[in-house]
Amino acid sequence: xxxxxxxxxxxxxxxxxxxxxxxxxxxxxxxxxxxxxxxxxxxxxxxxxxxxxxxxxxxxxxxxxxxxxxxxxxxxxxxxxxxxxxxxxxxxxxxxxxxxxxxxxxxxxxxxxxxxxxxxxxxxxxxxxxxxxxxxxxxxxxxxxxxxxxxxxxxxxxxxxx
Amino acid sequence: xxxxxxxxxxxxxxxxxxxxxxxxxxxxxxxxxxxxxxxxxxxxxxxxxxxxxxxxxxxxxxxxxxxxxxxxxxxxxxxxxxxxxxxxxxxxxxxxxxxxxxxxxxxxxxxxxxxxxxxxxxxxxxxxxxxxxxxxxxxxxxxxxxxxxxxxxxxxxxxxxxxxxxxxxxxxxxxxxxxxxxxxxxxxxxxxxxxxxxxxxxxxxxxxxxxxxxxxxxxxxxxxxxxxxxxxxxxxxx
Numbered sequence: 302x303x304x305x306x307x308x309x310x311x312x313x314x315x316x317x318x319x320x321x322x323x324x325x326x327x328x329x330x331x332x333x334x335x336x337x338x339x340x341x342x343x344x345x346x347x348x349x350x351x352x353x354x355x356x357x358x359x360x361x362x363x364x365x366x367x368x369x370x371x372x373x374x375x376x377x378x379x380x381x382x383x384x385x386x387x388x389x390x391x392x393x394x395x396x397x398x399x400x401x402x403x404x405x406x407x408x409x410x411x412x413x414x415x416x417x418x419x420x421x422x423x424x425x426x427x428x429x430x431x432x433x434x435x436x437x438x439x440x441x442x443x444x445x446x447x448x449x450x451x452x453x454x455x456x457x458x459x460x461x462x463x
Numbered sequence: 464x465x466x467x468x469x470x471x472x473x474x475x476x477x478x479x480x481x482x483x484x485x486x487x488x489x490x491x492x493x494x495x496x497x498x499x500x501x502x503x504x505x506x507x508x509x510x511x512x513x514x515x516x517x518x519x520x521x522x523x524x525x526x527x528x529x530x531x532x533x534x535x536x537x538x539x540x541x542x543x544x545x546x547x548x549x550x551x552x553x554x555x556x557x558x559x560x561x562x563x564x565x566x567x568x569x570x571x572x573x574x575x576x577x578x579x580x581x582x583x584x585x586x587x588x589x590x591x592x593x594x595x596x597x598x599x600x601x602x603x604x605x606x607x608x609x610x611x612x613x614x615x616x617x618x619x620x621x622x623x624x625x626x627x628x629x630x631x632x633x634x635x636x637x638x639x640x641x642x643x644x645x646x647x648x649x650x651x652x653x654x655x656x657x658x659x660x661x662x663x664x665x666x667x668x669x670x671x672x673x674x675x676x677x678x679x680x681x682x683x684x685x686x687x688x689x690x691x692x693x694x695x696x697x698x699x700x701x
Contacts, residue, residue, distance in 0.1 A: 312485060312644050315489050316487075316489070316492070319489060319493050319496065319497070322493065322496075323492075323497055324499045326496070326497050331507055341492065360513050374687050381465075400593045409510045409647065417501075417504075417505070417506035417507075418505070418509050419506065420506065420507060421572075423508055423509050423568050423569070423572050424507055424508060424510050424511055427511040427514055427564075427565045427568040427569065428511075428514055430561075430565070430568070431514045431515075431518060431561045431564065432514065432564050434557075434561070435557075435561070438557060438673075439669075439676070442673065442677055442680055443674045443676055445677055445680050446679050446683065448470035448679065449683035449684065449687060450683065452687065453683060453686060453687060453690070456616060457579060462629055
């Protein structure tokens, strides 16, 4: 039985490390911020900003110069200047993720890239609801087999009351 | 004696299957969640593929195992083979339920629906119901030998669903995407192929390991019950 628990302890540690690396990657490459967080924290690093394009806010500058629009979420708006080429994804009332930097002196978010909305909750749910029952099932089966071997070996199948 | 030798063989080799499965699944999870890139159209949601497809493949593999063991049982009538049938059915039900659940979770962001009456999904749900019926039949029939025979016949008849599941995307107009790996070629990016293969092979080997453990569990339970019966018949209560 001790070997069983030791083996599972090592396995759980390995999966914990993989889980930690997956969360780190999510924070590095996927996690978005809302306009509220952008305006309150004024980060200087490159960020992914998610929000809905306000109706009527989508404007093209003169001579096809970059799009300007307003992204809103939780009642807070942030102005965005889009410098990228992929402008087909920009539509009123569409929720998008733009990648760029906050320019505090101009009060705008300069973005060059559009990304898909992450939907990472679905990924987490799928992995949790499939792998956790699997782990529990395997562990319970292994433990049951180990106990059965012990019981049969020691012949503790019945002890008569004296 | 055949049963004892078979159980001894399972006990000797199961740990290798478990070890290899653990390595492959750990590598598959690492590459799937950390190093592989998201899909151009689906984004991060494509990572659900690395659990959904292995679960579905393993559900079908386990039902195929049940089918083969059922034929073997009807031919040889060995109790340890019946234990393997029972074990395979339980595991097949687990993986089928997992495939339906992960598929439903994947369907919501991609099709905007938790469920559609698509040919593949419907035939897979029928497989789930067949397995539920199998286990209910096994549980509720008091005569164990008759129950084992009827269950084996049910499993053999139910096997017709497997080719229907596999070919449903080709025979009918289906919302479900066709196979990414087929005789027509491979329609999956190399970046995604690595975790896809690792998880697919890893979960299949894991099924083999789970089948070995579960067959032992059922055999030992029956052995224990038989011992208890013998002890009672020797007048232990006197």
